[in-house]
Amino acid sequence: MDSDRAIDGASALDGISALADPARRRLYDYVASQQEPVGREEAAGATGMSRTLAAYHLDRLVTAGLLEAGYSRDPGKGGPGAGRPAKRYTRSTRETTVSVPSRDYRLLAELMTDAVAADDSGALFTALTAAAEEQGRRSSSPDRALLDDLRDRGYEPTEEPGPDVTMRNCPFHQLAQRHTNLVCGVNHALLRGVLEGHDDDPDRAELDPHAGRCCVVLHPAS
Structure with missing residues (x-):
C-alpha cells in the first residue's frame, strides 16, 4: 500500500484509539508541530515525562501508523566520534479517517x-x-x-x-x-x-x- 494513502477502517480505529491516552496525545501533538524529526530526549523534555516512558509511547504511535521513525545524528554532528544515530520521529504522511457507517x-x-x-x-x-x-x-x-x-x-x-x-x-x-x-x-x-x-x-x-x-x-x- 502507498504510504500516502489512507489506512483501512480497522487500522484507522486502532490509530484513533491510540490517541485516547493523554501522554500519547501530548507526544503526538508535539511531534506533529515540529518542522524537523524529534528525538526521544527532546520529546520527553517537551512533554514532561521520562525518556523511557516517552520512547514507549512514541513507538506505540509508530505501530498505530500515526508517526514514522528513522535514525539520524544530531544536526551538525558527523564523522568519527559523533556517536550512533538516534531514533527520531515525524508525523506520518498517511491519513487516518474513520467513518461510521463507512463512507467514501x-x-x-x-x-x-x-x-x-x-x-x-x-x-x-x-x-x-x-x-x-x-x-x-x-x-x-x-x-x-x-x-x-x-x-x-x-x-x-x-x-x-x-x-x-x-x-x-x-x-x-x-x-x-x-x-x-x-x-x-x-x-x-x-x-x-x-x-x-x-x-x-x-x-x-x-x-x-x-x-x-x-x-x-x-x-x-x-
Whole structure:
C-alpha cells in the first residue's frame, strides 16, 4: 500500500484509539508541530515525562501508523566520534479517517477532480475555483482571528521568522498528489476568499509551491 494513502477502517480505529491516552496525545501533538524529526530526549523534555516512558509511547504511535521513525545524528554532528544515530520521529504522511457507517468521500473527490482535469476547455476549473473562493468568503468572519480560522480548516499556519505566513499542512494533500496544479489553484482561490471574508486583501495569498507545506503563502498586508 502507498504510504500516502489512507489506512483501512480497522487500522484507522486502532490509530484513533491510540490517541485516547493523554501522554500519547501530548507526544503526538508535539511531534506533529515540529518542522524537523524529534528525538526521544527532546520529546520527553517537551512533554514532561521520562525518556523511557516517552520512547514507549512514541513507538506505540509508530505501530498505530500515526508517526514514522528513522535514525539520524544530531544536526551538525558527523564523522568519527559523533556517536550512533538516534531514533527520531515525524508525523506520518498517511491519513487516518474513520467513518461510521463507512463512507467514501475520497473516491467521489477523486472522480470529480479527474473530470475537471480532463476538461480541456477549462470551464470546469474556472467554475471550481470560483466556487472555492465564494465558499471561503462566505464561511469566514472578520470577528474571528485569521490564524484561528486557518487552523480550524487544517492548514496549520506558522509564523516563521520573517513577514510571511506559511502553512504546514494541505487539507487536500492526497488530491494534490493526484492533480497538483488543479488542487493548488483551488487552494489559492479558497484562501483568497477566506481573506476577503476577514475584510483582508485577497492578494496577500500567493501560489508558492514548496515540498512539505501548503502551496500558498500569505504575505503581510500592504
